[in-house]
Structure formats: C-alpha cells, structure tokens
Amino acid sequence: MRAPIVVVGASLAGLRAAEQLRAAGWEGPITLVGDEPHPPYNRPPLSKAFLAGTASSASLTLRPRPSVADATWLLGTRAVRADLDRRTVDLVDGRTLPYRALVIATGTRPRRLTCPGPSVGRHTLRTLGDARRLRAALAEPGARVVVVGAGFIGCEVAATVSALGAADVTVVDPLPLPLLGPLGESLATELRVRHERRGVRFALGRHVTGFAGRDRVTGVRLDDGRTLAADVVVESVGSLANTEWLAGNGLDLTDGVLTDAHLRVGGRPDVVAVGDVARxxxxxxxxxxxRVEHWSIPTDTAKHAARVLTAHLAGAGAGADTKAGTGADFGAGVGGELAPFAPLPTFWSDQHDFRLQSFGAPALGTADARVLYGEPGADVVVGYHREGRLVGVVALGGRAAVAAAARHRADLLQQSPTT
Amino acid sequence: MKVVVDMSKCQDHGQCVFAAPEVFRFDDAGRLTHLSNPDDALSDAVEEAADVCPLQAIRIEH
Structure with a gap:
C-alpha cells in the first residue's frame, strides 16, 4: 500500500491542507493526526460568542469538504518524533506512520506565566476545553477577573467578560496601551478609552510578579506593589509553537518552523509547514x-503548500495518485510557475460593540499613522505609512468603517514594497 | 451549483466578496447579497469564499 500524505495537526490548517491537497489533484491516501479529541473547529468564537454563552460547541465545528471524506483521522493522539530522512512520524501511543509527504500543522499553545503562586484559578484560552473551563469559572456570581496581556485575546476576553456583568475586569500589560504594537499609539489610545467607557480597567506599564492565595488564586501581584483581587485569572501572554516533535532533523525551529518562500521545510520538497506554526x-x-497568527493564514498557507507538494509528487512519479496535468514541479524554487507565498495580511477582532478590521501591515507603519476616514471617537479608519507609502489600514467601529477600510484593500494588494 | 448563505450567521466580514466578487457583493445599504445559482465555472471562487467566511455561513450544494 502506498504511504499517505501525513498531516500532523488537525485544526483549521490541517483540515484546509487536506482539502487543498485534494483540490490540487492528490488522490492518494491522507492521514491527519490531532492531539485534541474533537474534529476541527473554529477558534475565534471561543473568546467571544462561545465564552458569552451565545454560541454552542456544535456551531463551532468546521464542515470538511466532501473531498476529504475518505481521509483517516487519528484524533486524541499526537506526534512525538519525526525522522525526515526515513519519512516516518512516531505517535505518543507507539505507532509509527510512514509518509509519502509531510504537512506540519501543529500550531501553537499558550505561553504561561512562570511567576510564583498557586495555579488553580489561572486560565488560558486556546482550545474548546480551555473555553469551557473559563466559562464555568466565570459563571460564579461576582467573579473578579484579571486578564494578563492586552493583546487580541486579552482584549476580547475583557470585553466579553465585562458584558457578562463580572464584578470587575482589569487588564494588565507591560506596555503603556492595549494592542500598541499592531495599532500604534493613536488608535490604541482610542481602543483603551472605548474599553474603559464600558467598564474595563487597565493596569498598564505593569508586570505581574506573582499570584496571591494558598490553594487557589485570590490576587495578582504587580511590580508597583499593588495586589489586584482576583477569582479568575486569564493569561493571554502570547504563544509557543509546537515544534518539539521535529527536533533532531537539523531544522531551524526558532519560534516555529522556518520555511522557504514556498512553505517548504529544511530544503526538502516533501515537507511543508502551514498555519500558526509556519515561519x-x-x-x-x-x-x-x-509566524503569523491571523485566522486567514491557515487557509492561505494550505492552498499554497498543497499545490507545491502535489506538483512535486506528480513530478516525482506519483502518477497513480495525482490527476494528470497538475503542472510542473515547483522544486526548482522561486523560478517555477507558482509565485512565492506572499498573502495580504488581514485580521479582525470583535470587542464590545465595535470591530477592529485590518488589511496590510499596520505594525510596519505606526510611526506615520493618519486618519483616512471618520474621526477618533466614532467610526474611524487609520492609514499606516512607511516612507510615505500606505502599508496598512485599520478600521475601528461599525460596518461603515470596515467598508471604508476595505476600499483600500486593492491598493494594498498591488503594493509590494520590497520589489 | 447552489449557494446558500445563512444570514443569521453572517456578520459582514466581507471576505466572500473579496474571494468571489462575481457571486457576492454588498448592496448600497451595506447588506450582503449573492447569486443563488452561479455558473459552475465559478466553483473554485465560491469554494474559496466558503473557506474564508469566519462564521462558516456559506454552504455549497452541487
């Protein structure tokens, strides 16, 4: 029997990779390995509608395309080792999977705070299980909540929790403003004001030094000597790429798996990385x-990587498993017929009754941010410029602001400042 | 090919409009409208639109 294409990671990126392998012409076997017990589900609602109790877990399930109905799903297990020369993946349950080609889609896990104190009462938010535990903890009447980290997840959780009527919600971050990196000072200031108006408090420019309490958390200690009373702590302080299982193969695993411009790994035509784990x-x-942790990246990377892999396999004589005419081998590199992977970054974040919607790379142009539409305090669109050129836009507000930002998308798509 | 959009899920992200502008668009009032029976030649674009919908509100029936 022919070895399958093995996809390690069975979340959005893994699912999309399998679907895109089929779309690119791979008709051979596909095996997906996932450490969570659930079939692939959509994570963005975990910090919003699911946490608020307005979306069920069933509504999060992603619908696989019919083309992957024959794929083999190994869920509730995980890869512990890979040998890229022998083309095998070892699972924690002792099985060894030989592969024809390998898709790395193992994503990330939340980074944890290492400062001293009890661990009970401290939460992260990445999986459905995490969200269920946090939702149960928030159901205690009058729960006092401290969110550590004013990034996307921290800001979204704070907004959701404040709407649930928690007694108090405070967001702690070492930076002086929430989402300062991606938004820049003016829009981050406006974001802070909007949160505060809806009852969220901030302790900014502050580090957490420890947790108070004996058996469970009762407070969060800050570096200015204060202790914030807390029944529930949410740690949203970034993520770590799940790459340990790839050690020993000579790969660059510094913060994710380094890829080339076609998402290939370690100079190997039969190994690609997709989703949050791909650098x-x-x-x-x-x-x-x-690494880019936007929701659009799993789908974008999967599409590109699947075409690269399928073309390689077709060129390598896997004719029985690929449809005829899927194109030339891109193995020669950037000179092939497929343009290098260069998606237009885009992200959104729903907080309270407003949306942040970004196109392009605002973080690269925060030094020259200008209001393009509307005004701070209402619906507003900010344009971010580098060397005078627009490199990103962010809308803050409702439908009109988002539509106004989207009008710059075509312009941003055409720009490629490095060429 | 039949395209069904669950408007109770749609939250106006507009990603489908970028992926398949021949099939999805916002009307003058900013509401999403779409062709219910687009030509099969557009099936790749429609499948991409379904993939990029953050609410998974687009269903394709062949």
Missing part, C-alpha cells in the same frame, strides 16, 4: 520570516 518570509514587506 515564512514576509515577502510582501520586509522579507523577515515570521
């Missing part, structure tokens, strides 16, 4: 390899 060169802007 790919940002060719649209500065060429620096980064």
């Amino acid at each position: 790919f060169p940002g060719l649209r802007y500065d060429g620096v390899p980064r």
Whole structure:
C-alpha cells in the first residue's frame, strides 16, 4: 500500500491542507493526526460568542469538504518524533506512520506565566476545553477577573467578560496601551478609552510578579506593589509553537518552523509547514520570516503548500495518485510557475460593540499613522505609512468603517514594497 | 451549483466578496447579497469564499 500524505495537526490548517491537497489533484491516501479529541473547529468564537454563552460547541465545528471524506483521522493522539530522512512520524501511543509527504500543522499553545503562586484559578484560552473551563469559572456570581496581556485575546476576553456583568475586569500589560504594537499609539489610545467607557480597567506599564492565595488564586501581584483581587485569572501572554516533535532533523525551529518562500521545510520538497506554526518570509514587506497568527493564514498557507507538494509528487512519479496535468514541479524554487507565498495580511477582532478590521501591515507603519476616514471617537479608519507609502489600514467601529477600510484593500494588494 | 448563505450567521466580514466578487457583493445599504445559482465555472471562487467566511455561513450544494 502506498504511504499517505501525513498531516500532523488537525485544526483549521490541517483540515484546509487536506482539502487543498485534494483540490490540487492528490488522490492518494491522507492521514491527519490531532492531539485534541474533537474534529476541527473554529477558534475565534471561543473568546467571544462561545465564552458569552451565545454560541454552542456544535456551531463551532468546521464542515470538511466532501473531498476529504475518505481521509483517516487519528484524533486524541499526537506526534512525538519525526525522522525526515526515513519519512516516518512516531505517535505518543507507539505507532509509527510512514509518509509519502509531510504537512506540519501543529500550531501553537499558550505561553504561561512562570511567576510564583498557586495555579488553580489561572486560565488560558486556546482550545474548546480551555473555553469551557473559563466559562464555568466565570459563571460564579461576582467573579473578579484579571486578564494578563492586552493583546487580541486579552482584549476580547475583557470585553466579553465585562458584558457578562463580572464584578470587575482589569487588564494588565507591560506596555503603556492595549494592542500598541499592531495599532500604534493613536488608535490604541482610542481602543483603551472605548474599553474603559464600558467598564474595563487597565493596569498598564505593569508586570505581574506573582499570584496571591494558598490553594487557589485570590490576587495578582504587580511590580508597583499593588495586589489586584482576583477569582479568575486569564493569561493571554502570547504563544509557543509546537515544534518539539521535529527536533533532531537539523531544522531551524526558532519560534516555529522556518520555511522557504514556498512553505517548504529544511530544503526538502516533501515537507511543508502551514498555519500558526509556519515561519515564512514576509515577502510582501520586509522579507523577515515570521509566524503569523491571523485566522486567514491557515487557509492561505494550505492552498499554497498543497499545490507545491502535489506538483512535486506528480513530478516525482506519483502518477497513480495525482490527476494528470497538475503542472510542473515547483522544486526548482522561486523560478517555477507558482509565485512565492506572499498573502495580504488581514485580521479582525470583535470587542464590545465595535470591530477592529485590518488589511496590510499596520505594525510596519505606526510611526506615520493618519486618519483616512471618520474621526477618533466614532467610526474611524487609520492609514499606516512607511516612507510615505500606505502599508496598512485599520478600521475601528461599525460596518461603515470596515467598508471604508476595505476600499483600500486593492491598493494594498498591488503594493509590494520590497520589489 | 447552489449557494446558500445563512444570514443569521453572517456578520459582514466581507471576505466572500473579496474571494468571489462575481457571486457576492454588498448592496448600497451595506447588506450582503449573492447569486443563488452561479455558473459552475465559478466553483473554485465560491469554494474559496466558503473557506474564508469566519462564521462558516456559506454552504455549497452541487
């Protein structure tokens, strides 16, 4: 029997990779390995509608395309080792999977705070299980909540929790404003004001030094000597890439799996990385390899990586498993017929009754941010410029602001400042 | 090919409009409208639109 394409990771990126392998012409076997017991589900609602209790877990389930109905799903297990020369993946349950090609889609896990104190009462938010536990903890009447980290998840959780009527919600962050990196000072200031108006408090410019309490958390200690009373703590302080299982193969595993411009790993034509775990060169802007944790990236990377893999396999004589005419081998590299991977970054974040919607790379242009539409305090769109050129836009507000930002999308798509 | 959008889920992200502008668009009032029976030649674009919908509100029936 022919070895399958093995997809390690069975969340959005893994599912999309399997679907896109079929769309690109791979008709051979596909095996997906996932450490969570659930079939793939959609994570964004975990910090919003699911946490608020207005979306069921069933509504989060992603509908696989019919083309992957014959894929083999190994759920509730995980890869512990890979040998890229022998083309095998070892699972924690002792099985060894030989592969024809490997898709790395193991994503990330939340980074944890390591400061001293009890661990009971401290939460993270990445999985359905995490969200269920946090939702149960928040159901205690009058729960006092401290969110550590004023990034996307922290801000979304704070907004959801404040709407649930928690007695008090405070967000702690070492930076002086929430979402300062991606938004820049003016829009981050406006974001802070909007949160505060809806009852969220901030302790900014502050580090957490420890947790108070004996058996469970009763407070969060800050570096200014204060202790914030807390029944529930949410740690949203970034993520760590799940790459340990790839050790020993000579790969660059510094913050994710380094890929080339076609998402191939370690100079191997039969190994690709997709989704949050892939650190790919940002060719649209500065060429620096980064992991990108936007919701659109799993789908974008899966599509590109599947075409690269399928073309390689077709060229390598896997004719029985691929449809004829799927194209030339891209193995020669950037000179092939497929343009290098360079998606237009885009993200959104729903908080309270407003949306943040971004196109492009605002973080690269925060030094020159200008209001393009509306005004701070109402629906507003800010344009971010580098060397005078627009590199990103962010809308803050309702439908009109988002539509106004979207009008710049075509312009941003055409720009490629590195060329 | 039949395209069904669950408007009770739609939250106006507009990603489908970017992926398949021949099939999805916002009307002058900013409401999403779409062709219910687009030509099969557009099936790749429609499948992409369904993939990029953050609410998974788009269903395709062949």
